[in-house]
Amino acid sequence: MPKRGLGMNVLQAARERISFVFDRFSKIYVSFSGGKDSTTMLHLVVDEAKKRGLKVAVLFIDLEAQYKMTIDHVQKMFDMYRDYIEPYWIALPLQLRNAVSMYEPHWICWEPGKEEIWVRQPPKSAITDQSYFPFFRYAMEFEEFVEDFGRWYGGADLTACFVGIRADESLNRYRTLITDKIRYQGKSWTTWKGENVFNVYPIYDWRTEDIWTHSGKFGLPHNRLYDYMHKAGLSIHQQRICQPYGDDQRKGLWLYHLLEPETWPKVVARVNGANSGALYAQETGNILGRIRISKPEGHTWESFSKLLLASMPPKTKEHYSNKIAVFLKWWAERGYEFGIPDEADPKDEAAKKVPSWRRICKVLLRNDYWCKGLSFTQTKSDAYEKYMKVMKERRKQWGYLIW
Known part of the structure; x- marks a missing residue:
């Protein structure tokens, strides 16, 4: 599908979309990961909240096996905007994909009874009580939690969840925006998530360059982990921050020992297969390090x-x-x-x-x-x-x- 210009720059367009949502939705929260896109999203949404003298909720799901620099950045953002946000720092046992082992295809972050091998301890401000949310089930999946949180937080009110995804980032994200879905008042940058909850993507048309231009022009804090990724030789389009053991994320697993050597041994010890996964995925992204495969002699x-x-x-x-x-x-x-x-x-x-x-x-x-x-x-x-x-x-x- 060809792109159509709107007669304004992407920052102006994003601000207009955010204002549109604030005018119409009773409950608003930001899905925050500590990455560059969600950080930009949080800056923009809080700017609008400040103008209106409002608070917005911020949902950060702490997946335990994360870079210390990311956690430090999340804490910095929560402290910086403490007067304008209602924080939800989640450190609950969720089931996550482990793509580096066939013997342990899933793992549970913050798993009770395994405290001695946790990559790190959750902050005191984090929600660790499994009874805090009425919808929570032990080892529920990340995606389930996100959807249930939106319904719980919104209650009977029209609820908007701001999500910092961009169409240029991946084909799956592009599909999220262009496939036939229920939209709020026909806005292509929204999707209905069930009941009275809509996801909102006001920076969907930004490029990676726009993200960094916005951060630099306004002197806004960003996750310093990206600076280290740049020094490690990754282009701005290759840099990703997420839990290390997933199907796509394992490509960056090897970076842990380079960027945060003190975190690396804990990541290796945490799940089955992490060490070999990092070794073989470094070049190709495959757990066995192969793109071309061969079969044993005598086999079809x-x-x-x-x-x-x-x-x-x-x-x-x-x-x-x-x-x-x-x-x-x-x-x-x-x-x-x-x-x-x-x-x-x-x-x-x-x-x-x-x-x-x-x-x-x-x-x-x-x-x-x-x-x-x-x-x-x-x-x-x-x-x-x-x-x-x-x-x-x-x-x-x-x-x-x-x-």
């Missing part, structure tokens, strides 16, 4: 795939087997009723135009847990257990219980 890609499945822990094996069964069934209904080929043209495989067992092998070797290489997206967590039970029955019907 199909037999190698089944060998890999057989070597996995039962729960992980069941997860991948369900995904592969859906993949095979989908292609069986589209001209491959007698089975998919062992391999196909590499370009067609890369473009996901054709199925093959080599594509399946790549997913397994890369520990691609949500099987994005097979065109899947992440399964909604609240439906996942039901999905697993349904898939077990379907695999019996389809005849894919051989793995």
Whole structure:
């Protein structure tokens, strides 16, 4: 879709959008991560709150295994705006993805009973009481918590959650903004999140350069971790701040020992596979450090795939087997009723135009847990257990219980 100019710069546009929301929404909060985009978002929203003599809530979900510089920055922002914000610093046991191990595909931040291996201790001001929120469930997922928090905070009022995402940042974020969703009064930079809650993205059309221009021009504080990333050789478009063990985030896991050597051993000790994940993901982003894969002598890609499945822990094996069964069934209904080929043209495989067992092998070797290489997206967590039970029955019907 072509971009259309609005006759103003992105800062003016963002300020107008924020003012529009303040005029119409009773409850307002900012989803804050400590990264460059959410920091810019917080600065802009608090500017509007100051003009109106209002307070806004700020939600920061502390994922434990985070850079000390990020935590210091978050604390600095909370202190700087203490008169204008209602802080919610969350340090509760949430389930997170661990993409660096097949044996521990998830981990729980702030897990009770594992205090001795926590990367750090939560600040005294953090919410650590599991009974604080009526909706909280032990080891609920990050995304679940975010959505439930919005409904809880808003109550019966029209509620806006300001989120600092930009369309240029990634294809998934671009999709968030352009796909067919319910908008508030037709505004393309809003999405309905259920009941009376809307996400608002006033800086969706900013570039990375705009973020840093805004920070520099107005002398606003930013997370100094980005300065160290720059010194480490990362371009402004490569710099990311998030929990280190996720599917996409593991590419930056190796940076911990370079940027914060005192944090690195704690990150390694915290979850299964972190050390090897950092070693092999540094160059390619793959857990095994491979883009080109090869099969053992005497194996086809199909037999190698089944060998890999057989070597996995039962729960992980069941997860991948369900995904592969859906993949095979989908292609069986589209001209491959007698089975998919062992391999196909590499370009067609890369473009996901054709199925093959080599594509399946790549997913397994890369520990691609949500099987994005097979065109899947992440399964909604609240439906996942039901999905697993349904898939077990379907695999019996389809005849894919051989793995």
